[in-house]
Amino acid sequence: MSSFALEDFVGNGVLRDQMESLMADGWDDVPTLKVMSREDMDLLQLSQMQRDALELRTYLHDKLLMEYADTLEASGKNLQELLKSSPSELSSEYKMKRGHVARFLDRGSACGIQVPNDLVIPARKATAAHHGGASLSPPRSMSVSPPRQRRSESSNASYADSRASPPEEQPEHKPPVIVRPMTSQAPPASHAIFSAPKVEPRLCGLVKLGVMKEEVTPLSALENIMIQKLAPQHSKGVNPFKGKEPIQLAAPFKASQLWAEKPTLILCLRRPGCVMCRAEAHQLYARKPIFDAMGIQLVVVLNEHIDAEVRQFWPRYWGGMVVADTHRDFFKALGQGELPKEGFVTGFLLNSIAKANYKRAKATGVEGNYAGEGTIKGGLFIMRPGNGGVAYQFVERNFGDWAPIEEVLEVCGNIQNR
Known part of the structure; x- marks a missing residue:
């Protein structure tokens, strides 16, 4: 299973020298880095190489393939280009094991975490404040029922398209999202x-x-x-x-x-x-x-x-x-x-x-x-x-x-x- 150690996630790639700046804006742990949106990257003024590296490492982290992160990033190819590689190419050029090749190329099994649209993570607020972004309104009030109902959303396009699409657009693929159901009445404050x-x-x-x-x-x-x-x-x-x-x-x-x-x-x-x-x-x-x-x-x-x-x-x-x-x-x-x-x-x-x-x-x-x-x-x-x-x-x-x-x-x- 992929490690949550920051040093393991950024490895020896281009994100390594950017970490101090990212941490100053609250992007100081692996799960938070993995949900960074295109708008966040724009405000942080990440280079195209840094964006490609983050997308690639997020995908590999979800796929439990971080052992190949440094090698694949050093190839100079972005995730979409690497996903077009043949199995033999991945095996010979990047020394990827056969079972790992199949897992890497299986886009349908990507299951990253997405933050519900009604929530704003602290790092996103800090980034907007520090870099002159649009003001972010607090999460919309939602009433929640006792936990019995389960809802999720999913579809079938590429992982890369999911991360590239802005929140207000309809992306081709969205990994499973846990959504808190809305009801007309919330439980009492003392309810346990x-x-x-x-x-x-x-x-x-x-x-x-x-x-x-x-x-x-x-x-x-x-x-x-x-x-x-x-x-x-x-x-x-x-x-x-x-x-x-x-x-x-x-x-x-x-x-x-x-x-x-x-x-x-x-x-x-x-x-x-x-x-x-x-x-x-x-x-x-x-x-x-x-x-x-x-x-x-x-x-x-x-x-x-x-x-x-x-x-x-x-x-x-x-x-x-x-x-x-x-x-x-x-x-x-x-x-x-x-x-x-x-x-x-x-x-x-x-x-x-x-x-x-x-x-x-x-x-x-x-x-x-x-x-x-x-x-x-x-x-x-x-x-x-x-x-x-x-x-x-x-x-x-x-x-x-x-x-x-x-x-x-x-x-x-x-x-x-x-």
Whole structure:
């Protein structure tokens, strides 16, 4: 799976020398760079070579082919020209493996993230302000229903045409877009949503999981949890890890500080080396521009601290803040007072849902390992700012369950509109 490290994304190409300028305007992470529009490029006065490089690297990042980015960019050809290459040419000139050639030429499988038209990402606002662009109005108010409805848009032309078309035009191809549905009435401001997938009896019904109450954790059970920061929000040049020395844990602080001033999405990961956990974190962080536009902070909580695992996880699979909850209090809250644990045999080998979840994660190209505690299940909280409490709580019932992204975005959109 493609890395979210900025240095890996820009590589040794023409964008490398432009990064300081881009960062000054807020284009300081990979997901945000990937949603840059033609208008943004005009205001930033990017050269044609820089535009071509960004388009090419965005495509390769989506295709999990970043290992070829420097070589393909150095060829001097743009993406459209490279897509016209024959398989033999890609193989001989660029040393592309056979399976990678097929993936590169398959334009139909491109599935980049697009920001809904009613949202304006902070980097776009900063660019317009710094470079004299047209004033950008705030996102239009939208009312959002409890998360049940799902909508998407897609069509069938080239990836390059999608990125080249301005927002007001109808492009030939638009990658799948998560759109928050509009309804006539939003849920009450204090409304909280509990979400958990179904579980199946194990071993012909001989092994059953306990019944879980559909109750959201009260704020009082979360606000005093003590956590320690392992890694900050990723940006160019930011490296909290000093060589091979052990990671120095920061002083413990109350979890309530995370959401004191802004709404926060908290992803409680079972294990950072787990294939399913890495894939979940990656697909959430890929939507960072959308969360940024809604004012949502992204945080991962780990239930243990293993140096090597944190270094492998951040920022490759997740570029947001990472904290350690060594007392596992967030996880106990997800288990309604008890750690939500299950063994490998009943939880995975005898669980068809968990095995399907594993196949889904492996299909994304993620690699994993078996280091660390892997029997404690995780979940996700969306916290309102200040004393607003929990807006949404998802509990991992089967290994590899993910909070439905449509639900997550709908809840975040509702918080934004309050």
